[in-house]
Amino acid sequence: IMGVLNVTPDSFSDGGRYFDADAAVAHAVRLVEDGADLLDIGAESTRPGADAVNEAEERRRAIPVVTAIAKAVTVPISIDTSKAAVAQAALDAGAVLVNDVTALRSDHAMVDVVARTGAGIVLMHMQGTPSTMQQAPCYDDVVGEISSFFDERIRFAAAHGIERRQIILDPGIGFGKLLVHNLTLLARLHHFTQFGCPLLVGVSRKAFLGQLVDRPVQERQWATAAAVAMAVDRGAGILRVHDVRAMKDVVQVAAAISRHTTLSMKAQHA
Template identity: 50%
Template sequence: MSNRVKVMGVVNVTPDSFSDGGRFLAPDAALAHARMLIAQGADILDIGAESTRPGSDPVSTHDEIARAVPLIAAIREESAIPISIDTMKPDVARAAVAAGANIWNDVTALSHSPDALSVAAELGCEVMLMHMQGAPRTMQAQPHYDDVVAQVNAYLASRAQAAIAAGVAREKIWLDPGIGFGKRLEHNLALLANLESLVGLGFPVLLGVSRKSFIAMLDPAASATQRLPGSLAAALAGVQAGVAAVRVHDVAQTVQALRVWDAIKTAR
């Protein structure tokens, strides 16, 4: 992995994702959006076919595969870009990898299904383990932590060790603090202010802050599509802390921000 922070572009083939739900549900629209993100400089594409926004309802395995797999196959026909499947279901991950995905991005850190760890080992792909307190439908009801930084770090370290014990190669494991997933504003800010401790666990860290609601809590007038400045500020805080990749909706703007950031660093 290079030292440059990677940009993961989001392609949601869902009717109900929080910021772009329904925009790319049609196959042609989703493929066109993927092409645009690649042209804008995305290093990874993250394909999601089940919304995990607060209050979202589950999607069947059949529907999730039907939404995601044809898109993954179509992208792979045109590009060698790494593709991530954003799913908690092993059967969806298996179908996605068979279609050309390289990464399993799981908001439950491979804990949703009893066979998730063994399937991840079987697939041999990279895995991204995210922290989430509760389930998407109820996670923002009453999240509570005694020490959010210590608890999130400990949980992710334990899930990484469980993955390794199941046969996942250590070098294929990423960690994600799960900003906005079962966390209040103060929890998100504490995690962002202390990302160095998560980076210090020795795994590459993926940070997803793009357009998230904690930004609107600091700027209530900002709708989901008006949160780019806050998204960039939080992403650059992660870059300063040493994260390996940022997951974003606005690829071109993020690539430019990182280019300027890198230019300033190298001018010292």
Template identity: 50%
Template structure:
């Protein structure tokens, strides 16, 4: 590739004659920004985008784990941990976790993401058996009540295997198979779709001094390489979702750069997931010290992502996010 091509997302109801939909969704584009490692950026038209790149940007994303991507989808966060940064210990009791899952689905969650190991900066490693004991029974109990898709947020193969056996539908790996390569084998053998996220370093140390040559292009290249590794392991590209990993080994400026240009990741040809809900940079910018007071900032970030064609937003505040997205799509004439 002679450069990286970031489609410029638009949502206006009036489109130019050569406009193309981004990934078959509600956003369109008729130009792109060509970015090089040398630091140049220039606007180019549709005709200047290589055919293979254009195809990856425009091809509708295939359904995955019970989700379609013709409209924005909401992944609700359910941490069954004692130490997560926002809701640690709130739902560690199985009954509380199941009740919260009911509430999330009732208020608009399209998928529930269940995690048994905190990945906040400085978090300790959780042994495999403990993580299984936290997550598998909760997944089994939720699955007994509802058919809503469930993802298991883990970087360990045995945890994912137990979760899939309990009824989970997707593996959400913050390490993109770099922590436990066997996890790719589990996904390939079971046919489970995956979300591959970028992180620089482990949670214990990732925020010590994150450095990049170019954070946008470095994260893009990492995800491109991990997609290729997953495909080589036997996971088809149409079962892969990507996440740029906001807050995982990134400064505030790194986060803002990725959010500003997140439409670049459409060029990977996979659905994009964004997990920025209640994170520290939102509090720094808005002045909201407590994670639970960052609802408004979190919704603002989610709306901006949706306006750039991001297919899935991973959030704590389901009802607020659902309401905001519903209004945005109605105003733009994009009701489901």
């Protein structure tokens, strides 16, 4: 379970709630107490239509919080950024993972930071940028196209000194996708296990769930639970969520059922 902590004024779900450093640290401790296995700290909103934040402002928001949280908790910390300088500063402050929604495409120095430090790297698929990604996204074959994207990004990373063991893949649910694309990706998530990298899935409270159940952001916990359970059954190893305590239970039960299903099928064919 990856607990989400946004130190932003405008994130779609919790923007502004943890903008204060003390509030952010207190929430981080609470997420860990609730069962988070790692924390993802972001200082620039990547919601649909979000405006970019400059490097200085992102550093000002993120680094004091990362520094304080690294002293307050023992779980690994991820920095959600596409800027190399912010990533480097966060890694120096105690983070061990970079969650780059642009998959090393935005800042050409990012690949060198990850290779040099040996940090983990999340390679996420996104069509367009946060400000444009939901403007009529289009795919002929969403699973095939994202598979090709992952293959190219993994090769790029390897060519620049990043080892396969450092890489986590994220199909980018809600990032440049329509409802049908998101549902297809979740239904066929197992396809991406072919790359041998952990799969990270972020469905928590997202707009596509609101389309399905017609509920506002803060009332999408049950819809999130259903999507999380399906993702676990289809191969997701890391679930990025806001409601850690509830989703921890969902993941544990879904994983147990999935394991039992696999064992039962093997026994039948033995």
